[in-house]
Amino acid sequence: MNGEKHPQSAAEPPVAIPSNGYLLNETQVSRLQACDKRRDLRTLLHFVEEYCPEWRLPVEQLERYDLLAALTQSARGYGFTNPRQWGCCARSFPASVVLAGQH
Numbered sequence: 435m436n437g438e439k440h441p442q443s444a445a446e447p448p449v450a451i452p453s454n455g456y457l458l459n460e461t462q463v464s465r466l467q468a469c470d471k472r473r474d475l476r477t478l479l480h481f482v483e484e485y486c487p488e489w490r491l492p493v494e495q496l497e498r499y500d501l502l503a504a505l506t507q508s509a510r511g512y513g514f515t516n517p518r519q520w521g522c523c524a525r526s527f528p529a530s531v532v533l534a535g536q537h
Contacts, residue, residue: 475502477517485521 458466479502482489491498506520514520 471503471506474517474520475499475506478502478506478520481517481521 479491479498482491482502492501506514509520509523514523
């Protein structure tokens with residue numbers, strides 16, 4: 435009817451996910467991980483902008499993301515794996531220490 439979409443009829447069974455979950459292929463896992471990293475960077479960027487004004491981040495947004503991506507990649511090597519931990523690091527270390535050599 436005029437190309438309108440209608441709700442699923444009661445006669446159609448709902449789509450069910452198996453109890454053991456849905457297995458993702460490698461491409462899907464990589465995409466999800468990339469989404470998680472972008473979300474984490476946005477969270478960290480907002481945190482740094484609000485609580486760490488002494489950090490002189492680049493003006494250009496892409497440069498800020500690149501810098502924070504490099505920092506978080508380095509931090510992962512030391513066991514810091516989530517925005518809360520990175521936020522603690524950001525508050526604990528002076529910007530000169532964290533940003534040294536990252537340009």
